[in-house]
Amino acid sequence: MTNQQTFKIAIASGKGGTGKTTLSTNLAALIAEREEVVLVDLDVEEPNSGLFFNGTLVHEEDNHNMTPNWDESLCTLCGLCQEVCNFNAIIQLGTSILVYPKLCHSCYACSELCPVNALPMEPTQIGKLRDYKLGKLHYVESRLNIGEEQAVSSIAKTKKYVAEKYPNVSLAIFDSPPGTSCPVMEATKDADYVILVTEPTPFGFHDLKLAIETMHELKKSFGVVINRYGIGNDEVINYCKAEGIDILAKIPNSRQIAELYSEGHLIYPSFPEVKTALSNILEHCLSIKEGERI
Protein backbone atom coordinates (compact mmCIF):
# COMPACT_ATOMS: atom_id res chain seq x y z
CA MET A 1 0.00 0.00 0.00
CA THR A 2 1.37 3.39 -0.93
CA ASN A 3 -0.63 5.46 1.50
CA GLN A 4 0.56 4.71 5.04
CA GLN A 5 -1.33 7.58 6.60
CA THR A 6 -3.71 6.94 9.44
CA PHE A 7 -7.35 6.60 8.35
CA LYS A 8 -9.33 8.82 10.66
CA ILE A 9 -12.92 7.91 11.56
CA ALA A 10 -14.89 10.53 13.49
CA ILE A 11 -17.98 9.45 15.42
CA ALA A 12 -20.40 12.34 15.78
CA SER A 13 -24.11 12.80 16.27
CA GLY A 14 -25.99 16.03 16.58
CA LYS A 15 -28.19 14.91 19.44
CA GLY A 16 -26.35 13.97 22.61
CA GLY A 17 -26.77 10.55 24.20
CA THR A 18 -27.36 8.66 20.97
CA GLY A 19 -24.43 6.27 21.42
CA LYS A 20 -21.22 7.91 20.14
CA THR A 21 -19.17 6.57 23.02
CA THR A 22 -20.84 3.15 22.85
CA LEU A 23 -19.91 2.90 19.18
CA SER A 24 -16.43 4.42 19.58
CA THR A 25 -15.35 2.20 22.45
CA ASN A 26 -16.79 -1.02 21.04
CA LEU A 27 -15.44 -0.39 17.55
CA ALA A 28 -11.99 0.46 18.90
CA ALA A 29 -11.94 -2.61 21.17
CA LEU A 30 -12.97 -4.87 18.29
CA ILE A 31 -10.20 -3.50 16.06
CA ALA A 32 -7.68 -3.82 18.92
CA GLU A 33 -8.34 -7.58 19.01
CA ARG A 34 -6.26 -7.84 15.86
CA GLU A 35 -4.32 -4.62 15.25
CA GLU A 36 -3.13 -1.40 16.80
CA VAL A 37 -5.75 1.35 16.97
CA VAL A 38 -5.98 4.79 18.56
CA LEU A 39 -9.21 5.80 20.26
CA VAL A 40 -9.30 9.54 20.84
CA ASP A 41 -11.93 11.19 23.04
CA LEU A 42 -12.38 14.71 21.67
CA ASP A 43 -15.42 15.46 23.82
CA VAL A 44 -13.04 17.44 26.01
CA GLU A 45 -15.83 18.88 28.17
CA GLU A 46 -16.80 15.40 29.30
CA PRO A 47 -14.52 12.66 27.97
CA ASN A 48 -15.89 9.29 29.02
CA SER A 49 -14.55 6.67 26.60
CA GLY A 50 -11.80 5.94 29.11
CA LEU A 51 -14.34 4.56 31.59
CA PHE A 52 -14.48 1.40 29.48
CA PHE A 53 -10.74 0.68 29.48
CA ASN A 54 -8.51 0.10 32.47
CA GLY A 55 -5.32 1.06 30.64
CA THR A 56 -1.89 2.16 31.80
CA LEU A 57 -1.10 5.86 31.69
CA VAL A 58 1.89 6.33 29.37
CA HIS A 59 1.91 10.11 28.96
CA GLU A 60 0.34 13.20 30.46
CA GLU A 61 0.74 16.87 29.58
CA ASP A 62 -0.95 20.23 30.13
CA ASN A 63 -3.23 21.85 27.55
CA HIS A 64 -3.18 25.61 27.19
CA ASN A 65 -5.22 28.41 25.72
CA MET A 66 -3.54 31.59 24.49
CA THR A 67 -5.21 34.80 25.64
CA PRO A 68 -4.13 38.46 25.56
CA ASN A 69 -2.73 40.09 28.65
CA TRP A 70 -3.13 43.88 28.79
CA ASP A 71 0.04 45.90 29.37
CA GLU A 72 -1.31 49.17 30.72
CA SER A 73 2.07 50.92 30.49
CA LEU A 74 2.19 50.53 26.69
CA CYS A 75 -1.51 51.04 25.85
CA THR A 76 -2.58 54.23 24.08
CA LEU A 77 -6.33 53.45 24.55
CA CYS A 78 -6.95 53.63 20.80
CA GLY A 79 -9.86 51.15 21.07
CA LEU A 80 -8.83 48.98 18.13
CA CYS A 81 -8.74 45.78 20.20
CA GLN A 82 -12.37 46.14 21.21
CA GLU A 83 -13.34 46.93 17.65
CA VAL A 84 -11.68 43.86 16.09
CA CYS A 85 -12.79 41.32 18.70
CA ASN A 86 -15.62 39.21 17.28
CA PHE A 87 -16.41 37.65 20.63
CA ASN A 88 -16.78 40.67 22.93
CA ALA A 89 -13.90 39.22 24.90
CA ILE A 90 -12.10 42.52 25.24
CA ILE A 91 -13.75 45.83 26.08
CA GLN A 92 -12.51 49.30 26.73
CA LEU A 93 -14.08 51.13 29.64
CA GLY A 94 -12.65 54.61 29.68
CA THR A 95 -9.01 54.26 30.58
CA SER A 96 -9.03 50.56 31.26
CA ILE A 97 -9.11 47.50 29.02
CA LEU A 98 -10.90 44.43 30.32
CA VAL A 99 -9.98 41.01 28.92
CA TYR A 100 -12.35 38.06 29.37
CA PRO A 101 -10.18 34.97 28.88
CA LYS A 102 -13.19 32.61 28.90
CA LEU A 103 -14.83 34.47 26.01
CA CYS A 104 -11.56 34.67 24.07
CA HIS A 105 -11.27 32.34 21.04
CA SER A 106 -7.50 32.84 20.75
CA CYS A 107 -7.78 34.40 17.29
CA TYR A 108 -4.88 36.79 18.00
CA ALA A 109 -6.59 39.70 16.18
CA CYS A 110 -6.33 42.17 19.10
CA SER A 111 -2.79 41.12 19.88
CA GLU A 112 -1.49 41.20 16.30
CA LEU A 113 -3.26 44.43 15.35
CA CYS A 114 -2.38 46.39 18.49
CA PRO A 115 -0.11 49.18 17.18
CA VAL A 116 1.98 49.25 20.36
CA ASN A 117 2.04 45.54 21.28
CA ALA A 118 0.18 46.15 24.50
CA LEU A 119 -1.67 42.82 24.29
CA PRO A 120 0.88 40.00 24.24
CA MET A 121 -0.67 36.52 24.08
CA GLU A 122 0.07 34.35 27.09
CA PRO A 123 -0.70 30.73 27.86
CA THR A 124 -3.18 29.64 30.53
CA GLN A 125 -3.40 26.00 31.60
CA ILE A 126 -6.98 24.88 30.86
CA GLY A 127 -6.77 21.11 31.07
CA LYS A 128 -4.77 17.95 30.53
CA LEU A 129 -4.07 15.47 27.77
CA ARG A 130 -3.63 11.85 28.79
CA ASP A 131 -2.49 8.85 26.77
CA TYR A 132 -3.22 5.30 27.99
CA LYS A 133 -2.33 1.89 26.61
CA LEU A 134 -4.22 -1.38 26.92
CA GLY A 135 -2.93 -4.18 24.65
CA LYS A 136 -3.14 -2.92 21.08
CA LEU A 137 -5.43 -0.04 22.07
CA HIS A 138 -4.07 3.45 22.61
CA TYR A 139 -6.57 5.68 24.36
CA VAL A 140 -5.94 9.43 24.20
CA GLU A 141 -8.17 12.03 25.83
CA SER A 142 -8.11 15.69 26.68
CA ARG A 143 -10.09 16.97 29.61
CA LEU A 144 -10.87 20.62 30.30
CA ASN A 145 -10.61 21.90 33.84
CA ILE A 146 -14.01 22.46 35.44
CA GLY A 147 -15.32 25.90 34.46
CA GLU A 148 -13.30 26.18 31.24
CA GLU A 149 -15.38 26.84 28.14
CA GLN A 150 -13.05 26.96 25.14
CA ALA A 151 -12.81 23.42 23.80
CA VAL A 152 -11.45 24.02 20.31
CA SER A 153 -7.76 24.52 21.09
CA SER A 154 -7.64 21.34 23.20
CA ILE A 155 -9.34 19.37 20.42
CA ALA A 156 -6.89 20.69 17.81
CA LYS A 157 -3.93 19.94 20.04
CA THR A 158 -5.13 16.40 20.80
CA LYS A 159 -5.44 15.62 17.08
CA LYS A 160 -1.92 16.96 16.52
CA TYR A 161 -0.58 14.84 19.39
CA VAL A 162 -2.13 11.69 17.91
CA ALA A 163 -0.82 12.45 14.41
CA GLU A 164 2.72 12.97 15.72
CA LYS A 165 2.77 10.15 18.27
CA TYR A 166 1.04 7.43 16.23
CA PRO A 167 1.76 8.18 12.55
CA ASN A 168 1.95 4.49 11.65
CA VAL A 169 -1.26 3.27 13.20
CA SER A 170 -3.62 2.59 10.32
CA LEU A 171 -6.93 3.38 12.08
CA ALA A 172 -7.85 6.08 14.54
CA ILE A 173 -11.32 6.65 15.99
CA PHE A 174 -12.31 10.11 17.19
CA ASP A 175 -15.21 10.22 19.65
CA SER A 176 -16.60 13.71 18.96
CA PRO A 177 -18.66 16.09 21.07
CA PRO A 178 -22.42 16.32 20.42
CA GLY A 179 -24.04 19.24 18.61
CA THR A 180 -22.99 21.08 15.47
CA SER A 181 -20.95 23.99 16.83
CA CYS A 182 -17.23 24.85 16.68
CA PRO A 183 -15.97 21.90 18.79
CA VAL A 184 -17.77 19.45 16.47
CA MET A 185 -16.39 21.16 13.36
CA GLU A 186 -12.88 21.01 14.82
CA ALA A 187 -13.29 17.34 15.83
CA THR A 188 -14.54 16.22 12.41
CA LYS A 189 -12.97 18.62 9.90
CA ASP A 190 -10.00 16.47 8.97
CA ALA A 191 -11.61 13.07 9.41
CA ASP A 192 -11.49 10.76 6.40
CA TYR A 193 -14.91 9.40 7.24
CA VAL A 194 -17.63 10.46 9.67
CA ILE A 195 -20.16 8.15 11.30
CA LEU A 196 -23.28 9.96 12.55
CA VAL A 197 -24.98 8.04 15.33
CA THR A 198 -28.67 8.72 15.79
CA GLU A 199 -31.75 7.27 17.37
CA PRO A 200 -34.98 6.78 15.41
CA THR A 201 -36.98 9.37 17.35
CA PRO A 202 -38.21 12.85 16.37
CA PHE A 203 -35.40 14.34 18.50
CA GLY A 204 -32.74 12.13 16.96
CA PHE A 205 -34.07 12.87 13.47
CA HIS A 206 -34.18 16.63 14.02
CA ASP A 207 -30.58 16.82 15.19
CA LEU A 208 -29.38 14.27 12.63
CA LYS A 209 -30.54 16.62 9.86
CA LEU A 210 -28.48 19.43 11.41
CA ALA A 211 -25.46 17.13 11.67
CA ILE A 212 -25.90 16.05 8.03
CA GLU A 213 -26.03 19.69 6.98
CA THR A 214 -22.80 20.30 8.91
CA MET A 215 -21.08 17.38 7.20
CA HIS A 216 -22.20 18.63 3.78
CA GLU A 217 -20.77 22.03 4.67
CA LEU A 218 -17.45 20.40 5.64
CA LYS A 219 -17.59 18.24 2.47
CA LYS A 220 -17.24 15.06 4.50
CA SER A 221 -17.91 11.53 3.44
CA PHE A 222 -20.29 10.10 6.03
CA GLY A 223 -22.75 7.35 6.92
CA VAL A 224 -25.40 6.86 9.59
CA VAL A 225 -25.69 4.32 12.39
CA ILE A 226 -29.10 3.97 14.00
CA ASN A 227 -28.89 3.10 17.67
CA ARG A 228 -31.83 1.96 19.85
CA TYR A 229 -33.43 0.63 16.71
CA GLY A 230 -37.02 -0.44 17.37
CA ILE A 231 -38.19 2.64 19.23
CA GLY A 232 -39.68 5.77 17.64
CA ASN A 233 -40.56 5.77 13.97
CA ASP A 234 -39.22 5.30 10.44
CA GLU A 235 -38.43 8.95 9.68
CA VAL A 236 -34.65 8.51 9.90
CA ILE A 237 -34.64 5.48 7.62
CA ASN A 238 -36.96 7.08 5.07
CA TYR A 239 -34.93 10.29 5.06
CA CYS A 240 -31.60 8.49 4.59
CA LYS A 241 -33.06 6.39 1.77
CA ALA A 242 -34.46 9.46 0.03
CA GLU A 243 -31.18 11.35 0.39
CA GLY A 244 -29.03 8.39 -0.66
CA ILE A 245 -27.21 8.30 2.69
CA ASP A 246 -25.67 4.98 3.74
CA ILE A 247 -27.14 3.38 6.85
CA LEU A 248 -24.20 1.36 8.12
CA ALA A 249 -25.93 -0.51 10.93
CA LYS A 250 -28.96 -0.68 13.20
CA ILE A 251 -28.17 -1.46 16.81
CA PRO A 252 -31.26 -2.80 18.61
CA ASN A 253 -32.84 -1.05 21.58
CA SER A 254 -32.16 -3.29 24.55
CA ARG A 255 -32.29 -2.90 28.29
CA GLN A 256 -29.38 -5.33 28.66
CA ILE A 257 -27.20 -3.16 26.39
CA ALA A 258 -28.04 -0.11 28.51
CA GLU A 259 -27.21 -2.05 31.70
CA LEU A 260 -23.85 -3.24 30.34
CA TYR A 261 -22.98 0.31 29.27
CA SER A 262 -24.00 1.79 32.61
CA GLU A 263 -21.66 -0.63 34.36
CA GLY A 264 -18.76 0.34 32.13
CA HIS A 265 -18.72 -2.88 30.07
CA LEU A 266 -18.30 -3.31 26.33
CA ILE A 267 -21.39 -4.55 24.50
CA TYR A 268 -20.24 -6.70 21.61
CA PRO A 269 -18.67 -9.56 23.64
CA SER A 270 -22.19 -10.34 24.97
CA PHE A 271 -24.19 -9.49 21.84
CA PRO A 272 -23.23 -11.33 18.66
CA GLU A 273 -25.59 -9.12 16.62
CA VAL A 274 -23.74 -6.01 17.84
CA LYS A 275 -20.44 -7.63 16.92
CA THR A 276 -21.81 -8.31 13.43
CA ALA A 277 -22.99 -4.69 13.17
CA LEU A 278 -19.55 -3.42 14.21
CA SER A 279 -17.86 -5.72 11.69
CA ASN A 280 -20.12 -4.35 8.96
CA ILE A 281 -19.34 -0.77 9.97
CA LEU A 282 -15.62 -1.53 10.00
CA GLU A 283 -15.79 -3.25 6.63
CA HIS A 284 -17.57 -0.22 5.17
CA CYS A 285 -14.89 2.13 6.57
CA LEU A 286 -12.09 -0.07 5.27
CA SER A 287 -13.65 -0.17 1.82
CA ILE A 288 -13.63 3.62 1.81
CA LYS A 289 -10.06 3.59 3.06
CA GLU A 290 -9.13 1.42 0.10
CA GLY A 291 -11.00 3.79 -2.17
CA GLU A 292 -13.69 1.33 -3.23
CA ARG A 293 -17.08 2.75 -2.30
CA ILE A 294 -19.65 0.00 -1.78
Add this chain to the structure above:
Amino acid sequence: MKIAFTAAGKDWDAMIDPRFGRTEYIVIYDDSSDELSVIDNSAVKNEAHGAGTATSQKIFELSPDILITGNGPGDNAAKALEKMNMKIFVGAQDLTLKQALEAYRKGSLKEC
Protein backbone atom coordinates in the same frame (compact mmCIF):
# COMPACT_ATOMS: atom_id res chain seq x y z
CA MET B 1 -29.56 62.13 37.24
CA LYS B 2 -29.72 59.53 34.49
CA ILE B 3 -31.56 56.24 35.00
CA ALA B 4 -31.07 53.34 32.57
CA PHE B 5 -33.67 50.61 32.11
CA THR B 6 -33.31 47.31 30.28
CA ALA B 7 -36.54 47.42 28.31
CA ALA B 8 -38.64 45.28 25.95
CA GLY B 9 -40.02 48.43 24.28
CA LYS B 10 -39.36 52.12 23.81
CA ASP B 11 -41.74 54.03 26.11
CA TRP B 12 -42.97 54.29 29.70
CA ASP B 13 -45.54 51.52 29.15
CA ALA B 14 -42.97 49.04 27.88
CA MET B 15 -42.06 46.12 30.14
CA ILE B 16 -38.66 45.85 31.76
CA ASP B 17 -36.60 43.30 29.81
CA PRO B 18 -35.50 40.82 32.50
CA ARG B 19 -32.24 40.14 30.65
CA PHE B 20 -29.28 42.45 30.96
CA GLY B 21 -26.91 41.41 28.15
CA ARG B 22 -29.62 40.50 25.67
CA THR B 23 -32.06 43.29 26.47
CA GLU B 24 -33.94 44.52 23.39
CA TYR B 25 -33.55 48.19 24.29
CA ILE B 26 -31.74 50.37 26.75
CA VAL B 27 -33.99 53.28 27.74
CA ILE B 28 -32.45 56.26 29.50
CA TYR B 29 -34.50 58.66 31.59
CA ASP B 30 -32.90 61.99 32.39
CA ASP B 31 -34.81 63.56 35.27
CA SER B 32 -33.29 67.01 34.75
CA SER B 33 -34.88 67.30 31.30
CA ASP B 34 -37.66 64.73 31.98
CA GLU B 35 -36.86 63.06 28.65
CA LEU B 36 -36.53 59.46 27.51
CA SER B 37 -33.91 58.34 25.01
CA VAL B 38 -33.82 54.89 23.46
CA ILE B 39 -30.88 52.76 22.36
CA ASP B 40 -31.69 49.76 20.20
CA ASN B 41 -29.71 46.78 21.51
CA SER B 42 -31.37 44.12 19.34
CA ALA B 43 -28.25 43.51 17.23
CA VAL B 44 -26.84 41.65 20.24
CA LYS B 45 -29.12 38.75 19.22
CA ASN B 46 -26.51 37.80 16.65
CA GLU B 47 -23.80 37.40 19.27
CA ALA B 48 -23.33 33.78 20.30
CA HIS B 49 -21.24 34.84 23.28
CA GLY B 50 -20.30 38.02 25.08
CA ALA B 51 -23.70 39.75 25.04
CA GLY B 52 -23.09 40.80 28.65
CA THR B 53 -19.75 42.45 27.94
CA ALA B 54 -21.06 44.15 24.77
CA THR B 55 -24.07 45.62 26.58
CA SER B 56 -21.87 46.67 29.51
CA GLN B 57 -19.71 48.61 27.10
CA LYS B 58 -22.80 50.47 25.82
CA ILE B 59 -23.96 51.22 29.36
CA PHE B 60 -20.48 52.51 30.17
CA GLU B 61 -20.65 54.98 27.30
CA LEU B 62 -24.13 56.15 28.37
CA SER B 63 -22.82 56.58 31.94
CA PRO B 64 -26.13 56.49 33.85
CA ASP B 65 -26.18 56.91 37.63
CA ILE B 66 -28.74 54.15 38.15
CA LEU B 67 -29.51 50.91 36.28
CA ILE B 68 -32.90 49.25 36.72
CA THR B 69 -33.16 45.70 35.34
CA GLY B 70 -34.68 42.28 35.98
CA ASN B 71 -32.58 39.21 36.61
CA GLY B 72 -29.43 41.22 37.10
CA PRO B 73 -26.18 41.14 35.15
CA GLY B 74 -24.23 37.91 34.77
CA ASP B 75 -20.67 37.46 36.02
CA ASN B 76 -18.95 38.93 32.96
CA ALA B 77 -21.16 42.00 32.88
CA ALA B 78 -20.90 42.47 36.64
CA LYS B 79 -17.11 42.55 36.36
CA ALA B 80 -17.39 45.42 33.85
CA LEU B 81 -20.20 47.29 35.63
CA GLU B 82 -18.31 47.36 38.92
CA LYS B 83 -15.78 49.62 37.18
CA MET B 84 -18.52 52.23 36.97
CA ASN B 85 -19.89 54.53 39.61
CA MET B 86 -23.45 53.27 39.10
CA LYS B 87 -26.05 51.71 41.39
CA ILE B 88 -27.84 48.61 40.06
CA PHE B 89 -31.40 47.68 41.06
CA VAL B 90 -32.87 44.29 40.12
CA GLY B 91 -36.16 42.41 40.28
CA ALA B 92 -38.21 44.79 38.11
CA GLN B 93 -39.02 42.18 35.44
CA ASP B 94 -42.80 42.18 35.92
CA LEU B 95 -43.11 45.96 35.83
CA THR B 96 -43.46 48.57 33.14
CA LEU B 97 -40.79 51.26 33.00
CA LYS B 98 -43.18 53.68 34.70
CA GLN B 99 -43.97 51.21 37.51
CA ALA B 100 -40.28 50.37 37.86
CA LEU B 101 -39.38 54.03 38.32
CA GLU B 102 -42.09 54.37 40.99
CA ALA B 103 -40.88 51.20 42.72
CA TYR B 104 -37.33 52.54 42.68
CA ARG B 105 -38.47 55.85 44.17
CA LYS B 106 -40.41 54.03 46.90
CA GLY B 107 -37.28 52.02 47.66
CA SER B 108 -38.94 48.68 46.92
CA LEU B 109 -36.38 47.44 44.34
CA LYS B 110 -33.45 45.38 45.51
CA GLU B 111 -30.00 46.88 45.06
CA CYS B 112 -27.41 44.39 43.81
